[in-house]
Structure formats: structure tokens, C-alpha cells
Amino acid sequence: MISGRHLQFATMTLWAALLSNSAKWQTTTAQTLSERSTSGWTLVWSDEFDQPNDSRPDPARWKFDVGGGGWGNDELEFYTTRPENSFIRNGNLVIRAENEIFTGHNVTRHYTSARIKTQGLFDQAYGRFEARIKIPTGQGMWPAFWLLGNNSATLGWPACGEIDIMENIGSEPSAIHGSMHGPGYSHEHALTSTYKLPSGAFSDDFHVYAVEWEPKLLRFFVDQHLYAILTPRGLPAGRRWVFDHPFFIVLNLAVGGDWPGPPDSTTVFPEEMLVDYVRVYKRSS
Numbered sequence: 001m002i003s004g005r006h007l008q009f010a011t012m013t014l015w016a017a018l019l020s021n022s023a024k025w026q027t028t029t030a031q032t033l034s035e036r037s038t039s040g041w042t043l044v045w046s047d048e049f050d051q052p053n054d055s056r057p058d059p060a061r062w063k064f065d066v067g068g069g070g071w072g073n074d075e076l077e078f079y080t081t082r083p084e085n086s087f088i089r090n091g092n093l094v095i096r097a098e099n100e101i102f103t104g105h106n107v108t109r110h111y112t113s114a115r116i117k118t119q120g121l122f123d124q125a126y127g128r129f130e131a132r133i134k135i136p137t138g139q140g141m142w143p144a145f146w147l148l149g150n151n152s153a154t155l156g157w158p159a160c161g162e163i164d165i166m167e168n169i170g171s172e173p174s175a176i177h178g179s180m181h182g183p184g185y186s187h188e189h190a191l192t193s194t195y196k197l198p199s200g201a202f203s204d205d206f207h208v209y210a211v212e213w214e215p216k217l218l219r220f221f222v223d224q225h226l227y228a229i230l231t232p233r234g235l236p237a238g239r240r241w242v243f244d245h246p247f248f249i250v251l252n253l254a255v256g257g258d259w260p261g262p263p264d265s266t267t268v269f270p271e272e273m274l275v276d277y278v279r280v281y282k283r284s285s
Helices: 014-019
Strands: 041-047 063-065 077-079 086-089 092-104 107-113 115-117 127-134 141-149 162-167 175-181 191-196 207-214 217-222 225-230 247-255 271-283
Touching (some): 107 247, 127 141, 127 162, 162 217, 175 225, 191 225
Antiparallel strands (some): 063 115, 086 092, 092 107, 115 247, 127 271, 162 175, 175 191
16 A cells, blocks of 8 residues: 655755756746636636535545554554544634544554545546645644545555645744655655745645646646746656656645654644635646
8 A cells, every 4th residue: 555655855945946956946936926817727626615514525525544554754643534533614624633542453643633535536637736725833733735646556656656736844834845756756855845935824824725737847836926847857867757647636634754743842732724625627728
């Protein structure tokens, strides 16, 4: 079984990306695209999370990952299907991390959370994938919105490819990371770029995180800011571009792990990741 995210990032800021010949990111620092919208795109799939309060994630759209084996990142939570960890409230999906002792699959953990995915229900190659999310704050928190190749079960990770549209760690409240993983550029060699708010924290409000994916091209956005572009020219020498087949969507809130480190006395539970919507588009003809 693929773990999904074996992530130990060699993160780089936008300026480092511009200066690094090895990464070869084409990056635009805080480029405001005030007139950019979804014009030119056709909506093909979405979840607006508009069910009644206390509903569960729509089983026609989402499945659960379940377990507490660390998920390749030494994460500390047990992902459950319980309503305590994932539910609808006021038009938002709530993924809630709790500090509690939980035993399942012969594993005991001190935190629970949820990880949901569209695997087997929806996947797509190319298009615009976006979500409006309010992330939590706190040491050890690791919210993420990402895509995984639909051949992960047969080909394995990272050969299947992974696109991280948004990741944040609690110790960096004003920064989010967009990344790509493939064969020969994963783990600490993942291609990663960072967007930083000019002021405030991402947990202060909702933000729209998006990737526009075309053949041989990906663009990463926060709200209307294009902050990174990646093409096959940016890959390490001799490495394959594996972003040419359908990917499915994953939303999760991890607790602890190699990258964020564990929660500490300043982390206030429960912690919540709120998702207003997830939308997927294709280019209009």
C-alpha cells in the first residue's frame, strides 16, 4: 500500500528558486492577477459542502484513508472515519484533529484526524484544481490539499506522481508550500516553492489554493497570486515527467511528522481545517 506522502522537504523560497540553477523554477513573486478568474474554464466536478450540519462527507465523492502507521512521514495521528473527525458545519467541511488516546488496527495513537480522497470516484488529467480553505494554527499541525496519481496502487509512489497544491506547517503561519514529487525528485529532493503572506497568518481567513495543470506545465496560485511555474525543464537531469495521467484529490490534517515536528504546550486542541469548496475545471473549448 502506498503511503501517499513521504515528504521531507528541501523547501526553497521564491528568491532561492530564482537563484538556483538546479531547481530551475520559473517564479513570479507575488504577481497579482486581479482580473484572473475561471473564465476560459468549464466546471466538471465540485463539492460545495452545502449539506445540513453534522452531515458526513458525501460518499459519492469521498472515501477515507484509515490508519495510524505514520504514513511514511512519522505522523502521530490515527486517521478515522468517525464523525468526530470529519463533518459538515455551516457550509464547510470540517476536518478536526483531536488530542485523545485511540486504538485501531493494533496501533495506539494520542491524536486522531481525518484524510479523505476521491480515489476510485473522480480523477482527472489536466485542468484547474482549486479549494477555498481556512487552515488551523499551532505547532505540529500539517494541513494539506494535494493530488496523487491514479496508478499509485499499481505503480507505487513516487513513480505515480504527486502534486501538493497547498501544505502548511504550524511553525510557519505565514507560509504555504507547493510541491511536485516524482521518480528521482521526491523526499528531500522534491521540487518545492514557497509563498509568504505580506502580513498576517494563513489561519486568519479563508484562501483559495489552486493549480492549473496543462501538458508539460503547472502553475501554482494562492488567491489570485501566481507564484510558481514548473515545466519538464525544471526536472533533475535524466528524470521523467510523470504528470501526464489522471490524478485524484486528497484533503487531510496531519498531526506531527518529520517536517512539522510534534505539537507542544502551545498547541490548542481540537484543531480544525475548514474547506468551503473543492472545484475542478477543464479548459473550455
